[in-house]
Amino acid sequence: MKAKVAFLHGPKDLRVEEVEVPKIKPDQVLVKTGATGICGSDVECYEGESAEGRYDLGPYTPGHEWGGEIVEVGADAARNFKVGNKVTGDCVMACGVCPTCKDGRMPSACENMREIGFRPDSPGAFGEYMVVEEQYVHKIPDHWTYADGAWVETFSIGYFGIWGNGGHIDASDIAIILGGGPVGLSATMVAATSGAKTIVVDPLNIRRDTAMKYGADVVVDPSEGNFLEKIMDLTNGHGGDVCVECSGNDTAIASLFDIAAHSGRVGLIGHSIGRKVPVEIGKTIWHTMNIRGSGGTKDFGQRTIRFMDRIYDKFDFAALNTHHFNFKDLHEAMDVAIHKKNEALKVMLNFD
Numbered sequence: 001m002k003a004k005v006a007f008l009h010g011p012k013d014l015r016v017e018e019v020e021v022p023k024i025k026p027d028q029v030l031v032k033t034g035a036t037g038i039c040g041s042d043v044e045c046y047e048g049e050s051a052e053g054r055y056d057l058g059p060y061t062p063g064h065e066w067g068g069e070i071v072e073v074g075a076d077a078a079r080n081f082k083v084g085n086k087v088t089g090d091c092v093m094a095c096g097v098c099p100t101c102k103d104g105r106m107p108s109a110c111e112n113m114r115e116i117g118f119r120p121d122s123p124g125a126f127g128e129y130m131v132v133e134e135q136y137v138h139k140i141p142d143h144w145t146y147a148d149g150a151w152v153e154t155f156s157i158g159y160f161g162i163w164g165n166g167g168h169i170d171a172s173d174i175a176i177i178l179g180g181g182p183v184g185l186s187a188t189m190v191a192a193t194s195g196a197k198t199i200v201v202d203p204l205n206i207r208r209d210t211a212m213k214y215g216a217d218v219v220v221d222p223s224e225g226n227f228l229e230k231i232m233d234l235t236n237g238h239g240g241d242v243c244v245e246c247s248g249n250d251t252a253i254a255s256l257f258d259i260a261a262h263s264g265r266v267g268l269i270g271h272s273i274g275r276k277v278p279v280e281i282g283k284t285i286w287h288t289m290n291i292r293g294s295g296g297t298k299d300f301g302q303r304t305i306r307f308m309d310r311i312y313d314k315f316d317f318a319a320l321n322t323h324h325f326n327f328k329d330l331h332e333a334m335d336v337a338i339h340k341k342n343e344a345l346k347v348m349l350n351f352d
């Protein structure tokens with residue numbers, strides 16, 4: 001069987017090619033792609049601004065935010081999956097058997113790590129079909145759309161960052177979320193659901209408005225007035241008990257050391273690799289800060305799906321997809337994701 005699949009050959013060189021769909025192995029499933037989200041990191045790789053996309057190893061198929069339907073199941077995978085299951089999958093693929101995996105460390109530490117949609121050995125969902133090991137696949141509820149499935153990976157990053165990775169946010173906390181993009185909004189929905197007072201910070205009007213619809217109690221424009229004063233006013237002078245940085249912006253990162261409460265739990269999620277950011281490091285001591293980096297997630301797919309399903313009627317997941325394109329208009333979709341970053345919260349590719 002032949003299928004149309006996109007390959008990133010190098011910066012700004014994304015080609016849709018007709019290729020033979022590989023035969024599946026016993027532990028794999030064949031998925032017919034239903035929807036694929038374009039992530040900020042896909043754009044960075046496309047523009048040649050990120051070392052994450054490994055086209056230096058060979059052309060690869062991007063797409064790590066996806067939902068689809070199983071159309072063929074390998075003999076071993078048939079224990080857990082069947083044809084017709086609606087599914088999504090993990091991005092970082094740990095082998096599970098190397099010494100680091102057996103140590104229980106993060107998937108990103110795996111000595112044989114693959115990353116779906118970033119490397120030739122783990123093709124992503126910018127294509128009509130994809131082959132993936134059952135180990136990394138999760139069923140989604142039948143009443144979800146494929147685009148909802150494509151949100152699971154993004155949501156898991158925000159959820160893990162604000163709760164799973166030591167955040168453990170609850171109704172006694174004040175949460176400050178820096179950045180109202182897809183990951184920041186996911187963290188916002190988790191914070192709001194926990195009952196915490198939820199403050200979202202973003203310089204863009206449209207993102208602050210969206211945050212109010214997805215659970216923020218109050219939004220702050222950091223570019224206006226005295227930011228620190230505003231945060232202290234909103235937190236009775238204490239700062240945030242749980243602060244997560246989802247923007248990757250240097251000023252936002254540095255501000256964490258001023259806005260976190262004493263013994264605050266601080267999570268770094270936004271991309272900032274490859275540069276040094278000056279911060280007042282002494283405050284980690286005097287404020288007994290607990291700082292954790294969130295590089296992906298660990299064992300978070302299943303519970304993310306349960307969480308999203310529980311809040312499914314409370315938040316409008318469909319409205320998060322501000323732009324839709326058919327896969328045949330992939331280049332047009334990429335163009336919007338690249339040039340309309342501010343208004344395009346999520347560009348979603350749909351398949352026939």
Ligand SMILES: [Zn+2]
Nearest residue numbers: 039040041064
């Ligand atoms: Zn992503």
Ligand SMILES: [Zn+2]
Nearest residue numbers: 095098101110
């Ligand atoms: Zn491993």
